[in-house]
Amino acid sequence: MTIKDLVSGWRTWLEARSDLSSIEQFLRKKTVPQHKHSIWYYTGSAILLFFTIQVITGFMLVFYYKPTLEEANQSVAQIMTEIPLGWIIRSVHTWSAFFMIAIVFIHLLSIWITKAYRKPRELTWMSGVFLLFVTLGFGFTGYLLPWDDLSLSATKVGTDIPRSIPVVGAWVTKFLRGGDDVTGDTLTRFFGFHVCILPVLIFVLLAVHVYLIQKHGMSLPLPVELRKEKVKEIPFWPNFVYREMIVWLILVGVLFTVAIFLPPSLDKAADLMAPAPEGIKPEWYFLFLFQLLKIFPAHVLFISGDTIAVILILLGVIFFFFLPLIDNKPARVKGKVIAVIAYVFIVFAVAMTVWSLH
């Protein structure tokens, strides 16, 4: 019996029990349009790739990480210095989170600019925005877990921001911290969010998001749709998937290279009684919001500057979430203005981030 016969026998056995060929037929019939904006289609699967890497490396780290006030920092130090390849696993986990968040932003902005959220894909966009928030939640909760001075102070600042929200602000801060201040309870709570609540949420949202994409198919660029041009299409399986694999391979190579040459460091354990260190900064993806809060004056008339800034951010989030409903006539002037807002937002976010870094 040759290996070919063995594989063929195994496939027949599996086919009789799972009807895999029907899935293959379905994927073969599903098509992907090919045009000059097709490159943005690859960002969705790149996010899934980094999410998978996050899950795998997260499982590895959770075997050694101890989410208690006394042991959290020490256990991360142990992962980095004593566990074989531990520092690489931690570095890959951190860098794949950065890559994932960056590509989530690129993915959403590309959809905003190409107006791929237009009817009937409004819910796909909304589930995508929820996924962005969950991803940022992963980043925010994960930042505290090494429990060093910088992560403690940044979490204090970060969890203090919702306090400026009128009416519910104080309660939100208390809920996030598990008390009045950032303590060991916050660490345990953030660990729970990071490894239990947020993963469940992201899996549910991903299922909804992928289902909606399957239902409505890939969106065409607005000008192409308006001109009713015939666009070249290729089957999703295997033609498009092979192309995606090339992108995945390059991204994995870049990820490992960066993770090995630029591993994240670890400061000494946080001291709850120590004063906040200088230069507290959140992770890069929160820097533009952090800078926006910093430039607001302490008081505008009789209202606190922080309250105004937080209300502005909340309004921005609501606008972002309901974008497909606001931009209901994308080909008209309103649609063009909303596209310009996307570019203005990109320039604003980059400028604020650079300003914050300097």
Next chain:
Amino acid sequence: MKKSIIGFLLCILFCAFFLPLFTLAQEVQKQQVEIPQQEEHEKIIPSPQDIKESTGIFVFIGWIWLVIFILIYILRLKIKEVDRLYQIKYFSSKED
């Protein structure tokens, strides 16, 4: 009379089974208290410790990129082939 005997026996059983557990728990607690506090570390910046490790890292990265380039080459050939099959409608004619 019977009830008091049963009660007495239950007390003995309780002592026989649970008291050693209490003692064990106390001992574990004692041991935990006695564990010396690990020394606090300074900032840890992971980097290769010696020339052997840094060479290993470069070799590892080299291998990763070599494998990636080979796989990309194979995938490009596969893409050409599946695109050709799609153009000649190989799979749709097979289904018919």
